Amino acid sequence: MELNVTELSVARGGLPVLEGVSLSLAPGQALVLRGPNGSGKTTLLRTIAGLQPALAGNVTGAEDRIAYAGHADGLKAMLSVSENLTFWAAVFGTRHVDAALAAFALEPLADRLAGTLSAGQKRRLGLARLLVTGRPIWVLDEPTVSLDADAVTLFADAVRAHLAGGGMALIATHIDLGLEAAVLDVTPHRVVLDAARLGASDEAFL
Amino acid sequence: MRALLVRDLRLALRAGGGFGLGLAFFLIVVVLVPFSVGPQSELLGRIAAGVLWLAALLACLLSLDRILALDFEDGTLDVLATAPLPLEAALSVKALAHWLTTAVPLVVAAPVLAVLLNLPAAGYGGLVLSLLLGTPALSVIGTFGAALTVGIKRGGLLLSLLVLPLYVPTLIFGAEAARRSADGLDATTPLLMLAGISAGVLALMPFASAAVLRVNLR
Amino acid sequence: MSLWEYANPVKFLRLSERVLPWLWALAVLCLASGLAWGFFGTPDDFRQGSTVKIIYIHVPAALMAINGWFMMLVASLIWLIRRHHVSALAARAAAPVGVTMTLIALITGAVWGQPMWGTWWAWDPRLTSFLILFLFYLGYMAMWSAIEDPDTAADLTSVLCLVGSVFAILSRYAVNFWNQGLHQGASLSLDKEKNVADVFYHPLLLSIAGFVLLFLALVLYRTGTEIRVRRTRALRARQGAGV
Numbered sequence: 001m002e003l004n005v006t007e008l009s010v011a012r013g014g015l016p017v018l019e020g021v022s023l024s025l026a027p028g029q030a031l032v033l034r035g036p037n038g039s040g041k042t043t044l045l046r047t048i049a050g051l052q053p054a055l056a057g058n059v060t061g062a063e064d065r066i067a068y069a070g071h072a073d074g075l076k077a078m079l080s081v082s083e084n085l086t087f088w089a090a091v092f093g094t095r096h097v098d099a100a101l102a103a104f105a106l107e108p109l110a111d112r113l114a115g116t117l118s119a120g121q122k123r124r125l126g127l128a129r130l131l132v133t134g135r136p137i138w139v140l141d142e143p144t145v146s147l148d149a150d151a152v153t154l155f156a157d158a159v160r161a162h163l164a165g166g167g168m169a170l171i172a173t174h175i176d177l178g179l180e181a182a183v184l185d186v187t188p189h190r191v192v193l194d195a196a197r198l199g200a201s202d203e204a205f206l
Numbered sequence: 207m208r209a210l211l212v213r214d215l216r217l218a219l220r221a222g223g224g225f226g227l228g229l230a231f232f233l234i235v236v237v238l239v240p241f242s243v244g245p246q247s248e249l250l251g252r253i254a255a256g257v258l259w260l261a262a263l264l265a266c267l268l269s270l271d272r273i274l275a276l277d278f279e280d281g282t283l284d285v286l287a288t289a290p291l292p293l294e295a296a297l298s299v300k301a302l303a304h305w306l307t308t309a310v311p312l313v314v315a316a317p318v319l320a321v322l323l324n325l326p327a328a329g330y331g332g333l334v335l336s337l338l339l340g341t342p343a344l345s346v347i348g349t350f351g352a353a354l355t356v357g358i359k360r361g362g363l364l365l366s367l368l369v370l371p372l373y374v375p376t377l378i379f380g381a382e383a384a385r386r387s388a389d390g391l392d393a394t395t396p397l398l399m400l401a402g403i404s405a406g407v408l409a410l411m412p413f414a415s416a417a418v419l420r421v422n423l424r
Numbered sequence: 425m426s427l428w429e430y431a432n433p434v435k436f437l438r439l440s441e442r443v444l445p446w447l448w449a450l451a452v453l454c455l456a457s458g459l460a461w462g463f464f465g466t467p468d469d470f471r472q473g474s475t476v477k478i479i480y481i482h483v484p485a486a487l488m489a490i491n492g493w494f495m496m497l498v499a500s501l502i503w504l505i506r507r508h509h510v511s512a513l514a515a516r517a518a519a520p521v522g523v524t525m526t527l528i529a530l531i532t533g534a535v536w537g538q539p540m541w542g543t544w545w546a547w548d549p550r551l552t553s554f555l556i557l558f559l560f561y562l563g564y565m566a567m568w569s570a571i572e573d574p575d576t577a578a579d580l581t582s583v584l585c586l587v588g589s590v591f592a593i594l595s596r597y598a599v600n601f602w603n604q605g606l607h608q609g610a611s612l613s614l615d616k617e618k619n620v621a622d623v624f625y626h627p628l629l630l631s632i633a634g635f636v637l638l639f640l641a642l643v644l645y646r647t648g649t650e651i652r653v654r655r656t657r658a659l660r661a662r663q664g665a666g667v
Binding site: 350354355357358361364367368370371372374375378379382395396399403411414417418421422424 | 556559560562563566567570571576579580583584586587588591594595597598599601602
Binding site: 013014 | 433573661
């Protein structure tokens with residue numbers, strides 16, 4: 001089933017930031033989002049993931065199919081690497097974490113406490129979480145932050161494998177991952193505010 | 207759901223998890239009481255049931271912000287909100303974990319501390335029973351408070367200000383039950399009221415907690 | 425034309441600007457005549473002496489303390505269901521007025537209680553309930569001021585108001601159970617037999633009307649202020665965004 005986003009408008013802090021965003025992803029496809037800082041990429045991804053309501057427009061095919069990875073990794077410092085993964089696997093109703101550990105070269109670290117990992121290793125663990133969710137649509141917000149070149153390659157391989165298995169990925173990133181992916185620049189969708197427009201919360205007061 | 211419970215319990219028991227802090231606080235408050243009201247054992251015996259209930263309530267309050275704040279900061283709640291587990295269930299589990307790690311030790315320790323305060327012998331059963339019935343309500347109401355204030359930096363004080371008035375009915379019936387049984391009176395009515403409050407908040411409060419947490423996550 | 429049209433902030437402001445002067449005037453008129461009649465035009469009570477005259481402030485303030493919370497509850501529900509901004513802001517505006525009424529009721533109660541019961545404060549169930557109501561008001565206002573984003577704040581405080589209402593009622597019963605108390609029965613009821621004596625009744629009604637009007641005027645006025653604050657905020661945000 002496809003992920004379809006039609007004419008989506010999103011707001012941050014009561015102000016509209018993006019409007020009229022449409023995109024669609026079929027199984028096996030990836031889409032890379034680009035745009036300057038503050039252009040609303042994170043807000044768009046969180047809206048698609050269902051974490052915040054949209055101002056207007058529709059998202060279909062996302063319900064219970066999205067694995068979201070934001071700026072924070074959702075890791076517990078006092079749990080070991082494998083305990084962290086096993087927990088998320090159980091929450092998402094899957095079992096096996098070995099493949100996820102292997103995909104991000106985390107096997108040697110499996111019994112280390114997550115709190116003792118470096119920033120890049122933590123990030124790898126956070127991304128390995130995507131694999132254990134068993135969900136078809138990955139929604140990733142700057143996934144390569146603090147990753148070195150080798151880890152970026154690992155990540156790109158994991159995305160490729162996910163797509164090959166019929167998965168989909170929506171990625172906001174600045175670097176080139178070497179993926180066969182369409183690119184969507186959100187800049188044209190940025191909201192130009194004018195006094196007549198209605199929609200966002202604060203506008204009722206103008 | 208079990209995975210979440212096991213994880214929360216494990217985190218509470220590991221270093222920095224704060225397990226035992228509530229218990230230590232409970233002990234210290236109870237020890238301080240005779241210093242403030244005087245050592246007469248007759249007076250202490252009369253106020254013991256109420257003091258123990260108040261101290262247990264404050265010890266519960268102290269650990270409330272740990273229920274959600276850490277999971278909010280590290281992004282766990284974002285992922286939980288998109289997980290197959292309904293947020294209402296996740297919050298109920300978290301309240302249960304808080305009850306198991308904070309309130310149950312208090313219930314176990316209460317009879318021991320009651321000795322220090324010279325609680326009349328008749329009161330022990332009522333004290334433990336009332337704490338057992340009442341503390342689940344404290345944990346569940348506290349989870350609501352934690353969900354309300356999770357997005358606020360240094361929300362601890364606000365959390366207390368919001369939660370303490372909500373604790374009033376539980377405290378009144380709980381302490382009343384403990385006092386009545388200490389005085390050798392029948393405590394059935396307040397115990398039933400207490401059980402009713404616990405059952406009511408267990409059934410309804412998670413919906414309110416999940417609603418405010420969703421607001422705070424967006 | 426429906427009532428909901430006034431959910432539009434601009435229309436609401438226009439309406440309240442037209443209504444407010446009349447409301448103020450009526451409130452002052454009712455209050456002044458009710459209080460003057462009550463203080464100078466009624467005899468002293470044969471048991472309570474002239475102390476009884478504090479009833480003209482105590483009872484209306486206590487009524488408005490509870491009605492204020494009730495109004496916040498209704499406004500919160502309207503916000504949660506229909507998402508009208510004016511409603512959320514009216515709830516916010518009512519809280520400080522309600523808390524002041526609660527405080528007036530508590531203080532006049534203490535002043536009245538001192539000669540009657542021989543103590544400034546007793547843990548009488550009704551006094552205690554008002555004290556708890558006061559705490560609920562404080563928590564509600566603290567919640568509003570702790571959150572920056574106004575819509576988030578409106579959502580959170582609305583749920584808090586709902587939950588708080590349930591617990592306020594629970595507390596009322598718990599407190600009754602806990603202590604039977606000294607308070608005299610309700611001073612007013614629809615059952616005419618039980619009302620306070622007729623001489624006190626009419627001026628009391630007048631001052632209650634005065635308090636209701638005063639409450640409405642204050643809440644309308646404050647809601648207007650809150651709307652203007654939001655408007656300023658919206659304009660600033662727009663300016664920051666380069667419009």
